[in-house]
Amino acid sequence: MTRPVRIGIQLQPQHAPDYRKIRDAVLRAEDAGADVVFTWDHFYPLFGDTDGAQFECWTMLGAWAEQTERVEIGALVSCAAYRNPDLLADMARTVDHISGGRLILGLGSGWYEKDYDSYGYEFGTPGSRLRLLGEYLPRITSRLGKLNPAPTRRIPILIGGSGEKKTLRLVAEYADIWHGYSERDEFVRKSAILGEHCGDVQRDPLEIERSTWWPGAELASAYVGAGVTLFTPHSSGPDYDLTTLREAVAWRDESTPPQLSGLA
Template sequence: MPRPVRIGVQLQPQHAPEYQLLRDAVLRAEDLGVDIVFTWDHFYPLTGDPDGAHFECWTMLGAWAEQTERVEIGALVSGGGYRNPDLLADMARTVDHISRGRLILGIGGGWFERDYTEYGYDFGTAGSRLRLLGEYLARIRARIGKLNPAPTRHIPVLIGGGGERKTLRLVAEYADIWHSFADLDALRHKSRVLAGHAGDVGRDAEHIERSVPWPGVAEAQAFVDAGVTLFTVGTGGPGYDLSVVAEAVRWRDDRFPQALAGLA
C-alpha cells in the first residue's frame, strides 16, 4: 500500500519569550491539519539574537503529548550526545505513552558547537559524534526492548543527515524515516546509496520513509516522484507564522485527497 504524503511543521522554540506562544502555535498547527508537529533540540537560538529566548525540547514534547489529540510529535532532531541513551529511550517510551502512541524519535549526530561547550558536552569531531550516535542507537534499541511497560507501538526512529559512508549506514540499520536536506538531484543519488547500505544490513530501503524540508508548491511533486512522502515547514517565534504551512496542507489535500480521510 503506498505511503501517504504528509505535512509537518517544525516549531522552533526560539525567540518566544512566553511558552504560551508555542502552546498556541501547536494548537493552530493541529487545527490546520498538519500530520506532525516537530520541535528542535538546541539550547540556544540558531538565528537572530544568539542569547534570545529559548526553551528545551523534551520537556515541551511531554506537554505537547497532553495538549494535542491527533498529530504525531517529535524532535527534528535530538542531538545524539546530549543525553544518556538509556535515559533518552525511557523518555521516549514515556512520551509515547502520554501521547497514546504519537511520538517520533528524531535523532542525529549533533553539530551546533555552542550547545556542547555551554552545557559541558565534548564536541569532538564530526566523525566522533557519528561514532557515538551509532553506539547510542544500539543502546536505545536495546533499552526500549527492556522497558516495562513497553511502548504502545514501535516508536518510529527518524535520523537526520546525509553523510554517505556513516550517516546513511546508520539510517539503513536503525531508521524508519530519513530526513535529508539534499536538493533533488543529490536526494536521488543519496537514495541509491541508502539502498546499497540497506541491502548490506538485510533491509528493504523502500521501508524507510523519505523526509525533506518543504520546497514549495512548484517543486513538491518532483520530490514526491523521487520518493519523498514527508515535508516539513520550519517557523520560529515569537509570531509562529503558519501561512506557508497552510499552503503546504492545501497542496497535500488537493493532490492527495486520501489525506483528508485520515483526518476525519
C-alpha cells in the same frame, strides 16, 4: 508498499519567552491539518540573537503530548550526545505513553558548538559525534525493548543527515524515517546509496520513509517522484506564522499527489 504524503511543521522554540505563544502555535498547527509537529533540540536560538529566549526540547514534548490529540510529535532532531541513551529511550517511552502512541524519535549526531560548550559536552569532531550516535543507537533500541511498561508501539526512529558512508548506513540499520537535506537530484542519488546500504544489511529500502524540508508547492511533486512522502516547513517565534504550513497542507489536499509505490 504505498505511503500517504504527509506534512509536518517544525516549531522552533526560539525567541518566544512567553511559552503560551508556543502552546498556541501547536494547537493552530494541529487545527491547520499538520500530520506531524516537530520541535528541535538546541539550548540556544540558531537565528537572530543567539542569546535570545529558548526552551528545552523533551520537557516541551511532554506538554505537547498532553495538549494534542491527533498529530504525531517529535524532535527534528534530538542530539544523541546530550542525554544518556538509556535515559533518552525511557524519556521517549514516557512521551509515547502520554501521547497515546504518537511520538517519532528523531535523532542526529549534533553540530551546534555553542550548545556543547555552554552545557559542558565534548564537541569533538564530526566523526567522533557520528561514532557516538552509532554507539548509542543499539543502546536506545535495546532499552526500548526492556522497559516496563513497554512502548505503546514500535516507536519510529527518524535519523537526520546525509553522510553517504556512515549516516546513511545507520539509517539503513536503525531508522524508519530518513530526513535528508539535499536538492532533488542529489536526494535521488543519496536515496540510491541508502538503498545500497539496505542491501548490505538485508533490509527492504521501502521500509524507510523519505523526509525533507518543504521545497514549495512548485517543486513538491518532483520530490514525491523522488520518493519523499514527508515534507516539513518551519516557523519560529515569537509569532509563529503558519502561512507556509497552510500552503503545504493545501498542496497535499488539493493536488492529490501520487502515493509512493516504489523507489529508484
